[in-house]
Amino acid sequence: MEEIKQEEIKQEEIKPKVLIVDDERGLRIGTKRILQSEGYIVDVAENGTEGIELGTKNDYDLAIIDLKMPDVDGIEVLKTIKKSRPNTICYIATAFASFDTAIEATKLGAQSYIPKPFTTEELLKHLETGFEKRLLILESERLRKEREERLLEIAYEKSRLNTIVNSIADGVIVVNKTGELVLFNPASLKFFELNEIIIGEKILGILPGEISDLIKKILETEKYENKSYSSQVELKPNRELFVDVTCSPVPHPDGSLAGVVIVINNITELKKLEHVKSQFVSMVAHELKAPMAAVMGFMNLILDDSMGIKPEQQKDYISRSTKRLQGLIEMVNDLLDISRMEIKKKEREIKELNIAEILKSNVDFLELELKKKGVTVTSNFEADLPPVKADNNEINRLYTNILSNALKYNKDNGTIDISVYKSGSFVVSKISDTGIGMKPAEKEKLFQEFFRVKNDQTRNIPGTGLGLAIVKRIVESYSGKIEVESEFGKGTTFIIKFPFKH
């Protein structure tokens, strides 16, 4: 609204808008004609009431108000118009001018006082001066408003920026060219366990040395160079708090160096993951190297003439080497499965599977080996089991691992009991063996990669130590659960639960 009005005023610069309030008809019409011929836009009011009405409704540039009118006198009209339109330049016109009324009129905001009768020149001179003043008032008003708005905008921008910086989870610190603190957010205090730092304080000494060094690198160059420095800093030992710190120069508008912005990003979780991964790599390296060392040892013994290894012994070494190599291949296959599971989760073929059917076909597959060890299988499958949505290969792999363990670690002529039933929103499969069982401490580590129960009974049972780790990964990737019950020397039961959709 305000803007539109200002536009109008500008366009009408050449045509000032004037209100004439006078009860004397002749003067009204005469003045109107004169002014119109001079390019003014003129409204007239024939009494005080009408004058007030028009003068308050419209924002006139100028108003000429007769002092003596029968209904409301000119002073009252002036007062009222000035109250609602303070920028309208008003003149009091009268034949009965007194010094007092003149003063009063000026006090109330009249521009000046025009004695009647007046000549055209006199009137125009007054109005021209008045109009100039009016324009100046409007212009200064506009500038004042503009400045106020801009200040408000800046204040708003500033508080908005502050709120944003304070909401960032990364720590943000800004220092100037001399290393004094310019800005910081609460997150940065948390990282360094500081209760407060003071704006203007020299903070290079307060920050950890590694971070100060990065900042110094930028400050010491003195010239602004668009080049950031980052470093990973362990703020608390044993990977408790690890951060990635990036220091970037901040330029002045003229291109010189203003200061440095330091962003601190918490990478503890990433570092923990990295550690787990490198531990896994170490384990893999060890587990691969042990059988290779054994094979190499056998070969060296055979090749070393001084050892005098007899042909039948050589054959034994070669067959034992073959066994170790076979184990190595199995381990590599398991490792490939693990990485495949991690990479290709999206390439699964999800189908409705009948867990009982899968178990049956797995038992059939093991038939020969079961017979060899004299192990009998009893099974109890609940009728009308709901299907489980999963990838057929993965679920088969899971039960193959569980069943081959139940066979491998069973005693001769033992049994394997399999039952599958519905419980709540889960399809539960329970596989029990009458094997060697586990001690509680061993049970705890059962699903760890490369963990194998090691005792005289298990020594000759081959295995990679990855089978159950794979099983657990599969079960959990379908939001399932796996539990183990075991008694040392008596047997082990695996309980696997898969959720199904009702």
Place this chain on the structure above:
Amino acid sequence: MENLNKKILLVDDDLDLLEQNKMLLESKGYKVVTASNMKDAMDTFKKEKPDACVLDLIMEEHDAGFVLSHKIKRDEYGKTIPVFLLTSATYVTGMKFGASTSEEQEWIHADGWFDKPINIEQLTTKLEESFEEYKKK
């Protein structure tokens, strides 16, 4: 030869490697007693009073070799003999296959480390050097 009647306690849970290393050491004229777990190792150590120990690092527990070395080196008799550790992963990859601090080194107190598979010439040289050193002590 100096080592003719020296007795070595060899501990490894990998039976293939245990057998190979036993043969190699025997071919160099040592007497070898073996064990494949921590308990047997301690029992054999006490019973046989070997002249040196060569221990595999990773057995049932990942730090079994460290613990065994620590125990032997705190034993009145064990103090007087060299103890060596065997490992199949000597490089540091984030996992503790080696002593990373001097404190740990002190705790484990082994006289040396050997990578698997054993280079028998290196091992015998080191053994002989150690026997000489311990004799002086």
